[in-house]
Amino acid sequence: MRFCGVPLVAAAALIAGPLAAQYSPPPPPAPPIAVPDLVAADGKYGNELKYFVFHKAGASFEAARADIAECAVHTVHGRQLKMPAFVAWEDNDRLADPIVFNGSYGLVGLAIYSIIAGPLERSLRQEVMMACMLPRGYDRYSVTEPMWKQIHEGDNPAALIDLQATIASSPVPRTPKVTS
Amino acid sequence: MMLRLMIAALLALGFPAAALAQDGPAFQHFRAGSAITLAPDKAYFLIRMPEESVSTKLQPVFLRKPSAAELAAYREAKAAAHAKAGKDAGPIENFDFEYTAATNLFQIENGKFLAKEGNDRLFLIATAPGDYVFYGAGFNKFLWQCNCMGTVSFKAEAGKITDLGAVLITLAWKPSGFPELAEDTNLGPKMRQDYAMFAVGLRPATAKPSLAQLAALPVQAAEYHAVGAFREPARLLANRLAPVPGVLGYDKGAVIDLRTGGVVPKRF
Structure with a gap:
């Protein structure tokens, strides 16, 4: 028996040989991230300057995740540097003594981004996130305070950023758009 | 005895050499009335702070690359x-x-100016030659806000005065008198929460100040270059340096070197 003029056994060998070496099954798809229902049952939302989610029409999950993760780095802050001081500009090893936080966390990376913080810290963080995200074309949509905490505060900052990126790249939230 | 000591201290403050020495050797402000001589191994910044900038009480912070x-x-x-x-x-x-x-990180001190030109304060700083970054703004020598989302660098050569132009600092939530800060101001209450966000910008020098003390001295305008986003957590707030025409731009958050048109990668 032949296939395309080639004996079938030989054809199978051809397919199994070089192609087999290149082929690897794709990884199983990640389970879809469940987006909570952002709409408040009673129609009442938190302070729109503090409790909102970012959304950008047409954004991909990957682009939204990259934007949120990069901006989250700028929300990490601690005790202010007293000058004059020395900064090893080339080393990118800047740290800051933690202030007001509770729990254990690392100073490098995103751990502080997700800590449970008081209202002063929250407003600082939101101003920095807005300074970073709004010029990238993101809009804001109101959520309730408990919903905001569910999306932004917890032990797994990477998972929270995935959730925020999913929201940012999903259909437009059905909550009021923040314009102030 | 105490009165004599106080008078001696007050007299010492009036001596030009003492006015420089109090800052320490690394970053020295020339005070009003100082004799200006340029040392061959030092670089000099000339900085203009308009009244609106001074009124915020924030002062520019510069980093000299190590x-x-x-x-x-x-x-x-x-x-x-x-x-x-x-x-x-x-x-x-x-x-x-x-x-x-x-x-290598210094804050200008608003009270230690050389002279006034109209409502602007002019500062002359003696420092080490090198490559500098406009790092952010400080308050009472504590870093308050970093230009972490994009800024500029410049060279300060030995034996010369580098005119940085005007440093523009104002509150981001309300309108500003600085047209250079148009995109970064009048942002409303979202930038006026428990700690107000500041807008920081530059107006590069286009002409030498008219100060007689500088007339015979070599003054050259700083040549600015775009710098990518960097991390600096030891402060309260982070923002970008406002766009500088021909030098620093932004495209959806990406820092653009307007001299080349290319994206400047972030430093983390």
Whole structure:
């Protein structure tokens, strides 16, 4: 028996040989991230300057995740540097003594981004996130305070950023758009 | 006796040499009435602070990029401290380390100006030659806000005065008198929460100030270059330096070098 003029056994060998070496099954798809229902049952939302989610029409999950993760780095802050001081500009090893936080966390990376913080810290963080995200074309949509905490505060900052990126790249939230 | 000591102290403050010495050797403000002589091994900044900037009480902060020797000494000291801390030190990337053997980050002090030109204060600073970054703004020598989302660098050559132009600082939530800050101001209540966000910008020099003291001295305008986003957590707020025409732009958050049109990668 032949296939395309080639004996079938030989054809199978051809397919199994070089192609087999290149082929690897794709990884199983990640389970879809469940987006909570952002709409408040009673129609009442938190302070729109503090409790909102970012959304950008047409954004991909990957682009939204990259934007949120990069901006989250700028929300990490601690005790202010007293000058004059020395900064090893080339080393990118800047740290800051933690202030007001509770729990254990690392100073490098995103751990502080997700800590449970008081209202002063929250407003600082939101101003920095807005300074970073709004010029990238993101809009804001109101959520309730408990919903905001569910999306932004917890032990797994990477998972929270995935959730925020999913929201940012999903259909437009059905909550009021923040314009102030 | 006490009165004599007080008078002696007050007289000492009036001497030009003492006015420089009080700042320490690394970053020295020339005060009003100072005699200006340029040392061949020092660089000099000329900075204009308009009244609106001064009124915020924030003052510009500059970083001098460390020399290779300074960086090597820092890395050696950090490695030694990390080794000394033992098994509890954790990874060196997370190792909190205080280093006082050198300084390269400085804040201008609004009260130590050389002269006024109209409502602007003019500052003349003696510092080390090198490459500098406009790092952010400080308050009482504590870093308040970093230009972490994009900024500029410039060279300060020895024996010359580098005119940085005007530093523009104002509140981001309300309209500003600085047209250069149009995109970064009038942002409304979202930038006026518990700690108000500031807008920071530059107006590069286009003409030498008319100060008689500078007439015979070599003054050259700073040549600015775009710098990518960097990390600096030891402050309260982070923002971008406002766009500088021909130098620094932004495209959806990406820092653009307007001299080349290319994206400047972030530094983390």
